[in-house]
Amino acid sequence: MIDELAHLRPGHRGLADLFHDCLAKDQGAALDALPLDDRAADGPRALALDSMELLSIAGAVSQRFGLDLLGIDDYLLARRRFGDWIDLIIHGREKLAGTVDDGMVFFSSGSTGTPKPVRHHLDDLRAEIDGLIQGMGAPRRILSLVPSHHIYGFIFTILGAARAFPATPSSDHDGDALQRLDLRRQTPAALARQVQAGDWIIAHPGFWRLAAPRLAAMPQAVAISSTAPLDRDVAAQIMASGLIGYEIYGSTETAGLGLRRMDEPSFRLMDGWQRSAGEDEIHRADGRVADVQDHFIWDEDGRFRPDGRRDEAIQVLGINVYPAEIARLLETHPKVSKAAVRLMRPDEGDRLKAFVVPVDDLDPRSAQNLGDDLMHWCAQKLAPAQCPRSFTMGPALPRTGMGKAMDWVI
Structure with a gap:
């Protein structure tokens, strides 16, 4: 709601x-x-x-x-x-x-960026979390940094709690009442003070990027990341702190497909999934094919590594966004002639940036004002992950000498 x-x-x-x-x-x-x-x-x-x-x-x-x-x-x-x-x-x-x-519906951004419903049978999701509990050990508590209405959060914070802390006949409330903590309103620095041995920490790469430098001599708890690739240096910091780190590969359309420790290069297929004949296909034992959006590189032992997306989506804050769609929206603004949207370079940040060609020539102050107006305008029309956080103005979109679109420096 x-x-x-x-x-x-x-x-x-x-x-x-x-x-x-x-x-x-x-x-x-x-x-x-x-x-x-x-x-x-x-x-x-x-x-x-x-x-x-x-x-x-x-x-x-x-x-x-x-x-x-x-x-x-x-x-x-x-x-x-x-x-x-x-x-x-x-x-x-x-x-x-x-x-x-007996299923649940989750909403995913499709290839056009329009949310679409995806129904998952609860038996499939229960089997996934049961396998993870068996492989990683049952959690003592679940510390959540993700929303529970998305499939990743639902599997780990709702089903995970229900399977690990089942209600007892004598209790007046769910057995997970004291063992599942929602920490989304706390800072990354506060996490380190609350972790106890045996905890599961459910978070996304954006959170881990902020929290990892603050982790030191942590209890032996399990750190879990999903929704987007985790930077290898961030993964190394998590493992060096004493936490046992795992990455989940999957999507709203598929639920979990692969699992790897953060110090491993490749994912192993989760129970219930098999490699298909096609290079980029994975299916269940009953023949259902996973709706995957990535290309894969397969290792000889049957493990896999994602190798780029098939569509134009990129991940921002663990959410699929479509830069071309956002650029087209910007071009509907009355003061914008052309626009390009890209993910910031690692040294610039981890959000979107936009290059805008104004309808009229602008002096530096007017250009700054237009950038501020566009940031406010986007906030009214887009989700936070879709909003560019930097606007650069120029007379023409950046292109190479061969006429191909190119990056720009903020």
Whole structure:
């Protein structure tokens, strides 16, 4: 719901702040009573969703949890308190358990950059996390630095907790209540003070890049990274600190495909996956082929290394972004004639940069003002990972003597 509302209200943090405040104060009852629409004039603080926002979020919740398959999704519009939605989701999941529809939907950016739904059967995801627990050892606690509605976060922080800390009949709440910690609102430096032996730390390369230099003499815990390639020097820092590091290779479309220790050059296929006849194909035992976006180099022992993407996507903050699509969007701005978007060089940063040819010739001050305007304009139209963090102005896009597009220095 937080993620969906962020798309509907760019820059609005009210819902996220409200949820985190209630959870931090253990005010579950307050969340249950929370009105979702804008009709409540008194009582608990309302989210004040208008009719279109409510319809959009209800549709996303229904699709993700499979309520539409049961024909009970209309109840989301009839029952407009947060606790009612939780009860309806639990009811729906109980009805779907053990059926062919017992799955979850996650959303991925396709080749056009448009989010697309991808359904995964829960048996496949449970088998993946069970194999990882068997191979890496069950966690003592799970420290999460990733959102749990993305497939990587879901497998490790939701299913991982459920499989490692199952609820007991005598407990009034899930068995993972004290063993799963959400640290997304803490600094990388704070992580080192909280890690204990046996923990699993679930994070993405952007976080590890910031945290790795601050790690020293760490307890023997497991550091896990996914969503994008991890720089080898960052991986070396993690391993040198005493943490046992692993990288997961996969995507929203495939879930986990490969696993390697951070000091290994290649991934081994996870249980349930096999190499196909094609160089870039992997399939399950039942013949289902993985929808992979990379080329592979295979080692003689059956391990593999990704060797560049097939589409035009690049990874920023662990998210697929499409620079050509962003450049085309910039060219719709009335003051922009041409635009190019690239990933910053390692010495410049790890975000996107843009080169813009203005419609009119600009003096340096006017160019700076246009760059500031474009940064604000992008923030209203794009997700944070898609927004360029540097704008360079010039009379023509950078090209080589042969006329090919080339990089530029910020």
